[in-house]
Amino acid sequence: MKNNNNSGAQRPQASSISPQNQQRSSWSLILGAAFLMATSAVGPGFLTQTTVFTQTLGASFAFVILVSIILDIGAQLNIWRVIVVSKKRAQDIANELLPGLGAAIAGAVALGGLAFNIGNLGGAGLGVNVLFPAVTPIAGAAMSAVIAITLFLLKDAGRMMDRFAIFMGGALIAMTLYVMFSTEPPLGEALYRAVWPEKLNILAIVTLVGGTVGGYITFAGAHRLIDAGVVGQKAIPEVNRGSISAISLASVVRVILFLAALGVLSKGAIFDSANPPASMFQHAAGNLGYKLFGLVLWAAAITSVIGAAYTSVSFLKTLHPFIERNSRGFIIGFIVTSCLIFCFIGKPVYLLIIAGALNGFILPVTLGIILLAARKTAIVGEAYQHPLWLSAFGWLITVVMAGMSVYTIFIMIFG
Numbered sequence: 001m002k003n004n005n006n007s008g009a010q011r012p013q014a015s016s017i018s019p020q021n022q023q024r025s026s027w028s029l030i031l032g033a034a035f036l037m038a039t040s041a042v043g044p045g046f047l048t049q050t051t052v053f054t055q056t057l058g059a060s061f062a063f064v065i066l067v068s069i070i071l072d073i074g075a076q077l078n079i080w081r082v083i084v085v086s087k088k089r090a091q092d093i094a095n096e097l098l099p100g101l102g103a104a105i106a107g108a109v110a111l112g113g114l115a116f117n118i119g120n121l122g123g124a125g126l127g128v129n130v131l132f133p134a135v136t137p138i139a140g141a142a143m144s145a146v147i148a149i150t151l152f153l154l155k156d157a158g159r160m161m162d163r164f165a166i167f168m169g170g171a172l173i174a175m176t177l178y179v180m181f182s183t184e185p186p187l188g189e190a191l192y193r194a195v196w197p198e199k200l201n202i203l204a205i206v207t208l209v210g211g212t213v214g215g216y217i218t219f220a221g222a223h224r225l226i227d228a229g230v231v232g233q234k235a236i237p238e239v240n241r242g243s244i245s246a247i248s249l250a251s252v253v254r255v256i257l258f259l260a261a262l263g264v265l266s267k268g269a270i271f272d273s274a275n276p277p278a279s280m281f282q283h284a285a286g287n288l289g290y291k292l293f294g295l296v297l298w299a300a301a302i303t304s305v306i307g308a309a310y311t312s313v314s315f316l317k318t319l320h321p322f323i324e325r326n327s328r329g330f331i332i333g334f335i336v337t338s339c340l341i342f343c344f345i346g347k348p349v350y351l352l353i354i355a356g357a358l359n360g361f362i363l364p365v366t367l368g369i370i371l372l373a374a375r376k377t378a379i380v381g382e383a384y385q386h387p388l389w390l391s392a393f394g395w396l397i398t399v400v401m402a403g404m405s406v407y408t409i410f411i412m413i414f415g
Helices: 002-015 021-041 044-086 090-095 101-131 139-154 153-181 187-195 202-214 217-226 231-267 275-315 321-325 327-343 348-373 388-414
Strands: none
Touching: 002 090, 002 202, 021 275, 044 090, 044 101, 044 187, 044 202, 044 217, 044 275, 044 348, 044 388, 090 101, 090 202, 090 348, 101 139, 101 153, 101 202, 101 275, 101 327, 101 348, 153 231, 153 275, 187 388, 202 217, 202 348, 202 388, 217 231, 231 275, 275 327, 321 327, 327 348, 348 388
């Protein structure tokens, strides 16, 4: 009798959550996933790639940005929808298509994450070098790796670092807007070259797409939705809005940064090849802007180091129970390995460009698998029909990215 009364008392409590509040809660989770994806994309590689390619291509880089945004949206819409509808992680979807394929995908994504992390530590080293010129980028990267591991082990410190990174991200956008407006970039030329480029660089497109939705980045947001229980067909409208919002947020920052760099270049400045984005801010905002950017670059890099290591190892967990049981040790090992490789290779700017390109090569493989899964009722369910136009768009992106990746590899090998 007591149990019945208790269960009856619980029902009104559950029903007191209105549909509006449930929808608001679901949307906040979608927004959180979108923000996670966008902040994963806007790291030191993002800053360096945008500045370097603006210096190389000038106003024609606007075309590369426009093409990459279109490809980003198509890739992310397909990936997020299929993962949310199937209620499965990417590696589990791959395993259902072909046993063992999930392990290959997990390995590829982890490899891409390793490339990102090497570049992220390079970015952290550059940030430390800006703040303290006596410290070399390699020494700065090693120090940053120790700090990243400490932050990972201390959960409260990690949360504080996330808030600090958000604050620094806001500072970056404010600084970039200041540079953009103060240098008066040639907006008309940029708009014209967005549809009629004077120069074209395939590597730039592959790098930008890879740096925004390649490798682990797009899966970070989609897997967060799975963890939060935002799954099934009912979530599709919000998933659509969330995935587009994530790309839009990252793209707005990209456009602002591009216009700021273009404005500085239009005044006759030449960026320092050792640290192009920091050099841009120094030309526009003096030594104070230069130092502040060093702090922003370091903050973006250190949080990206932790995020890339955590997400990459989350893919590897499916390979063996030992990895899952010792995931914390593998994350620390992932950071240490990234640091050792960077210390051996050096060349942080070059590594930040290559990391985006490598993840651009991985994208057509992972996207192709998701598109095949979208037509398997055993994976997405009999009630779900993946839109034909979205599949066609996805396959076009897969073919285009595969072709451009092969071309890029050919050029890199044979010149």
